[in-house]
Amino acid sequence: MKFDDKIPIYYQIKNYIYREIIVGKLAPGDKLPAVRQLAVDLTVNVNTVQRALSELISEKIIEPQRGKGNFVTEDKDTIEKLKKMLITEQLQDLYENLHKLNVSDEEIVNYLENYINERKQVQS
Amino acid sequence: MKFDDKIPIYYQIKNYIYREIIVGKLAPGDKLPAVRQLAVDLTVNVNTVQRALSELISEKIIEPQRGKGNFVTEDKDTIEKLKKMLITEQLQDLYENLHKLNVSDEEIVNYLENYINERKQVQS
DNA sequence: TATAGTGTAATAGTAAAATATAACACTAGG
DNA sequence: CCTAGTGTTATATTTTACTATTACACTATA
Structure with a gap:
């Protein structure tokens, strides 16, 4: 690893x-x-x-x-909560780090959509 | 700090x-x-x-x-490239980390939009 | 030319993470 | 009861980041 x-x-x-x-x-x-x-x-x-x-x-x-x-x-509930926590942590990191670079809410979503689309194009 | x-x-x-x-x-x-x-x-x-x-x-x-x-x-070009690199890095981290948790492309975008909307609600 | 402000570098010491190694505690099965 | 497989713990060592401290090199200016 x-x-x-x-x-x-x-x-x-x-x-x-x-x-x-x-x-x-x-x-x-x-x-x-x-x-x-x-x-x-x-x-x-x-x-x-x-x-x-x-x-x-x-x-x-x-x-x-x-x-x-x-x-x-x-305890499946514990695991489910863990998953939500980890996802939220990731979103929070992205959000805070991009805001520190003066990227607006709308831009964050746009950038992400573009990023995902570009990934798809590269693969195909 | x-x-x-x-x-x-x-x-x-x-x-x-x-x-x-x-x-x-x-x-x-x-x-x-x-x-x-x-x-x-x-x-x-x-x-x-x-x-x-x-x-x-x-x-x-x-x-x-x-x-x-x-x-x-x-060199403003260097700075502009730096900004793009940092943003892309953040997007890539989010994308890869959520994919490791079996979150799909669509879900990533949905989660992010929900996260941002919830933040707005908390503030108001 | 002396001095204050700047970057640069070296030394020695401390702390945390990781390693290698060994030992101890418990469980299951022959 | 013995042994293999398991978790748990301890010691000593190495490496890296960080700190404290000092010194040196260069610039501007009074």
Whole structure:
């Protein structure tokens, strides 16, 4: 996995697991890969994985069972709220950062539509 | 100034100066505040400011004049390109991050419009 | 020519993140 | 009971960002 060297790795791992859960690759109740396996897959240290997992545990996104593994919460409501929060965070970042560049509400929407259309053209 | 502790301070300062230039608070040819003054204003160390400025110099956004100060480039085209690049970067981040959450093109636009409308309602 | 204001650079120290490594605690199954 | 697989924790080391401090180089001007 590629990491952005401007952001702590443990934090990027946390977001990676968020996504795995939200897109359903990890369903409610599913067991996560073992920490040592995750460390190998992501080519990072076990402690770094553990730090990411610790935060997910604090947030009740996953539940640890000593000797067994870490399991995705069964509470679908928690997951749904997580998804909404992550989406809102992204929108807020875009909005605030573009406003700091003096881009108006209307322009933000226009720029986004243009961006998406241009992407489609490149693909075709 | 408030800093995000997940991102290097020098990097946030660099982006801060980008913005000052793009919104015109710093016009082409303008002299930047002295490095020591910037350090005081931003409550960081001179070396940290200098690190941000060094990168801006490499990118030809500002030009240093030893003994005089740092000056915003006179090349308006460079600034215009910078603005476009920063906007595109933001759009790309949003797009990629939401796609990783399985949000479709149409949904991205809808979510953004809703987000903006909700902001307006809160303000009124 | 002395001085104040500017950029630039070097040194040493601190803190946080990440690593390598090892050990400990618990569970399941032979 | 033993062993393999799991989470959890601790120690020591390295790297990077940041800081504090000092010094040097250049410019303008009194």
